[in-house]
Amino acid sequence: MEARLPSFSGLTAFYAAVRHGTLTGAARELNVSQPAVSRRIAQLEADLGTHLFDRSRKPVQMTEAGREMMAALRTSFETIEVATDRIRRAAKGRVVTVSGPSGFVAFWLIPRLGALQEAFPGTVIRIISMEQGEAGRPGDVAIRFGAPNPARPDEIKILGEEVFAAASPLYLSRNTAPSTVDDFAGHTLLTMEGTRRFWHDWPSWFEARGAKMPGDVRSLDFNTYAMLVNALLAGQGIGLCWSGLLDTFLEAGALVQLSDQSAASERGYFLSLRDDLTARSEVRSVLDWIAAAGGADALT
Structure with missing residues (x-):
């Protein structure tokens, strides 16, 4: 039996209410009235057959079902936000994101950013810094530290x-x-x-x-x-x-x-394309520039 998804307006109302902590804040974000937010959440609860908020307690708290739903929505909306950002940037075609461990970014990449920007004067270079071992969103060009990965023959050791x-x-x-x-x-x-x-x-x-x-x-x-x-x-x-x-x-x-x-x-620092062969030409060019700056052969 195919699962039926609940109303998207109810999900967004619930998500906004939890994030803001008040119906007023959710209403302001969604540009609707407070009673409208309350109705959407009530309809969502009726559809699910259970309460998402325990209204007998002050302040109101989420029930176990509410916490489960919020965890799923948080992951889903963050994925949508990342995808939206990527699509918008790809449509503009003028931003290339480079991600890497904080030490590499601070002491290898940043001293070379001036030369990198000169090489790509019409492109905005966006830097994402992560601590080693920290899960994070990879950039269009991703740098990682670790052992060689046999499953990624496309990686360049710089x-x-x-x-x-x-x-x-x-x-x-x-x-x-x-x-x-x-x-x-x-x-x-x-x-x-x-x-x-x-x-x-x-x-x-x-x-x-x-x-x-x-x-x-x-x-x-x-x-x-x-x-x-x-x-x-x-x-x-x-x-x-x-x-x-x-x-x-x-x-x-x-x-x-x-x-x-x-x-x-x-071990070492390895360079790769997030989107592999489907990456935009300017993303591939930035990767080649970083590879050359590290003394490695270009990938593309």
């Missing part, structure tokens, strides 16, 4: 994972630069313990050098790489740098690589 220790001249003016593994004892290490499963961290870096991390090091922990880099530049400790990611700071002398020993893996 940066590998080669990690080395670095510190600022300010930190080194106050502390003796460590030259061996044992010399790290007593130093402050900047960490991102919450994301260890995604990339190299201090324990794995020491392990790659055939040693264990000294037990008497101090640590400062951060939840974003951008915060860690700011602390690194401010002389708060020693941090791990990804080759190719913080080169501008190293070249300017704002950071100093402490040794030529590094830890590496097969």
Whole structure:
């Protein structure tokens, strides 16, 4: 038996009422009267055969059925909003969205945005930044960090994972630069313990050098790489740098690589098209530009 969908006007009235918390707010958004919103919700409840709001309590709260319906509507309307945005942008044909991990966006992409805009003067470049491991909407051009994906042979690797220790001249003016593994004892290490499963961290870096991390090091922990880099530049400790990611700071002398020993893996930053072969020509051109800037061959 085919399921019959309820009235769309009832669903929108219920969704708006929950989001605004009042019928007045919902009525204002939908450009109807408050009684009209109330009637639409009542008709929706009658159609479903159950109450979506518990009106015996003050303030009014959703019932279990109401919470279930709201969860479904939230997902559905967000999907519609994303699709609408994509269709409108595609119709204009002048906006290209690029998404990627926050560290890559902050320290690799943003320094190159001027050159990217010059290469595409009539195109608006929109940037979406996400924390590593965070679910988010991929851009027209999507950058991810991780291991190679055999199911995505179209991805382009633009940066590998080669990690080395670095510190600022300010930190080194106050502390003796460590030259061996044992010399790290007593130093402050900047960490991102919450994301260890995604990339190299201090324990794995020491392990790659055939040693264990000294037990008497101090640590400062951060939840974003951008915060860690700011602390690194401010002389708060020693941090791990990804080759190719913080080169501008190293070249300017704002950071100093402490040794030529590094830890590496097969992971890296991978570039791909969200819409694959159906992507607009200017989206494909932006991907090719980023690939070339990363020293990789163009995909298209």
